[in-house]
Amino acid sequence: MTESAGVTESPGAAEPLSTAQPNTVVTQADLAQPSGAVEPGSVGRAGGVGFPELSVGELVARQAGRVPGAVAVRFRDRAVTYRELDRAANGVAWRLREAGVRQGAVVGVAMGRTPEFVVVLLGVLKAGGAYLPIDAGWPAARLATMVGLASVRVVITDAATEVVLPEHVTHLRFHASSRDDGPEVAVDPGGAAVVNFTSGSTGEPKGVLITHRGITSLLFPGDFLDLSADTVLLAHMSPSFDGMTVELWGPLLHGGTCVLFDGAFPSAARLRAAIRDNKVNTLTLTAALFNVVVDSAPDLLDPLSALVIAGEPQSPRHVRAAHARVPGLPIINAYGPTETTVIATTFPIAELAPEATSVPIGRALPHREVAILGPDLRRVARGEVGEICVSGPGVALGYVGRPDLTADRFVTVEGRRVYRTGDLGRLTASGDIEFLGRADRQVKLNGQRIELEEVEHALVAHPDVWQAVALVHGEGVTRALKAVLVTAGGVPDDLRGAVGAVLPAYMIPGDVRAVDALPLNQNGKVDRAALAALFD
Amino acid sequence: MRWEPADRAAAVAAIWREVLNREAVDPDDDFFAVGGTSLAAVKFLAEVEEVFGIDVLTPEDLYRGSTFTEVLAVIEANSGAAVEPSAALGPSAATGPTP
Secondary structure (H helix, E strand, C coil), X not given: CCXXXXXECCCCCCCCCCCCCCCEECCCCCCCCCCCXXXXXXXXXXXCCCEECCCHHHHHHHHHHHCCCCEEEEECCEEEEHHHHHHHHHHHHHHHHXXXXXXXXXXXXXXXXXXXXXXXXXXXXXXXXXXXXXXXXXXXXXXXXXXHHCCCCEEEEXXXXXXXXXXXXXXXXXXXXXXXXXXXXXXXXXXXXEEEEECCCCCCCEEEEEEHXXXXXXXXXXXXXXXXXXXXXXXXXXXCCCCHHHHHHHHHCCCCEEEECCCCCCCHHHHHHHHHHHCCCEEEEEHHHHHHXXXXXXXXXXXXXXXXXXXXXXXXXXXXXHHHHCCCCCEEEEECCHHHCCCCEEEEHXXXXXXXXXXXXXXXXXXXXXXXXXXXXXXXXXXXXXXXXXXXXXXXXXXXXXXXXXXHHEEEECCEEEEEEEEEEEECCCCCEEEEEXXXXXXXXXXXXXXXXXXXXXHHCCCCEEEEEEEEECCHHHCEEEEEEEECCCCCCCHHHHHHCCCCHHHCCCEEEEECCCCECCCCCECHHHHHHCCC | CCCCHHHHHHHHHHHHHHHHCCCCCCCCCECCCCCCCHXXXXXXXXXXXXXXXXXXXXXXXXXXXXXXXHHHHHHHHHCCCCCCCHHHHCCCCCCCCCC
16 A cells, blocks of 8 residues: 555455356455545445555544544443543553564453453554453463464453463553553554454364454445444454454444443343343344344344344244344344454345245355355356355454464465355355355354364363264254263263363363264264264 | 242243253253253243243353252242233243244
8 A cells, every 4th residue: 555545445355256257256346446535434335445444443543533522332331432442542552562562462351341351452452462352261271272372472351350371471450551642553454453263173273363454344334234323232242252343343443332241141131121221223143142032032123223143054934033023124144254354245134035945145245255166266156066265355364373274274266365164155046155054074053163073182182082073963042062972981070171171161062972882874984963863 | 910839830840841942840950951051041031031020030040050949949039029920821831922
């Protein structure tokens, strides 16, 4: 970028994967068109082409200059203005600079979902760092692995959060700072902003390096959510979940309000009260939680003006029921792996065909390009099944500390960097993509990605477990992770504790059975259907 | 109309069975040990709220003591006020309304 116009066309987007190929889904926007200079905040609506070539911290600072008294964050009875948020984050940034944090450094943040948490995340970004949200419930061994992979030297906690950290890590306790001027740090928009860890099939979690540009290109124009200064979004997801990127920066890059859900456990009653008390108009839900809301508390949706559902294939019955109840509410089915910055494609539920038996994942967002590729990384014909591959500015830098895994999944096709999702899909006649499952053994439970191999690694690490197969079994809210073992004698009493020392709670099988031998099918492979039947 | 204790237990058991997809309920059954996930908890809490009212059983209550006996005791203690049991005792006690 030669001129500091503030806005640019999507970097590297001059050559979409293939506009000419009929089986390639390309963004609506003509990405080759220069966008011209548009002030952040008004980007995207008029031309719909550009996103600001600025860091997340700089964009929030500009909102603080534009609407200093507007409420940025609400929590309980507190209302934090943009001016207060920006100044407090400056203090954190100075503190981190003093602690040696420089461009590209990953800073761990283990805090409750409070305004101070938002202040710290913004402060990390202003200091040029990338934040790694840490769930205090993670086992110490797993946290140590993450800290090692991401070369974390500094972790910030609040008074309510206890974490066990490797000795070389500097532990900072959050406190308000008197210094509130902006640090003179030129933050590279192409640099890392967030590290989100996901399950890894090698037995080790993978840290995805998400960039500022990935976030800004997602949220400008952000029209999938109609983000604006009027947006009041309820942030309720786990801070370590990549959906928080949308929940926080969605409103905060546009002058809107982020309402922080109060409480560790979700419940329909609390969501309803939070929506009502704070005049929330925008919500994101995992498919699984959405289904529960539709079944048990659909009135919760009534006050909303925008709803995004994501994380797993949607149930046509539930989306139809929600659409029938609140016909005026735009409901968007969103799809995307963490590696392409939260969302790659969207499908408006209002367009669901009456006879549809599945909910399409739709089409690429502006600034995302999606193609269905074969094993040779060439496009398959329309209608044929292939791997969903994503390119554009949302594509992450890779897996922190693991160039080998990065090279495996982040490949170059026709001169463009492409993330191979491992998800199977096909392009339908309507131009929407249909999701058809996984090419491997990755599963999703309540929006959480789990590599079954990683669970099995942890199970067979127990000395009395000889073989282990993890699987997902059950329907609806009882759909859960389970495991079958071949052991020295029954399920070891200390298995849960041993597994819990390396895996987070959502990856621990809730029901474990021991068998004498694993059943095999005609091909001599483990008969997973027979194993699943053990739990019927 | 006030809940009779037996009705209350039956109503809670109906919700428990429906949400956890189980045929029988033992007083010592633990919600999270018999297949209850965090999502199942959201559904269970929502159904309990529908029948017994808001904050009769909070998420913290359920996570603190999750056996059927413990859950029932909390609901008993917090639902002294008049409530309409009819919704709970019908055949579709715990399925909730489908819009």
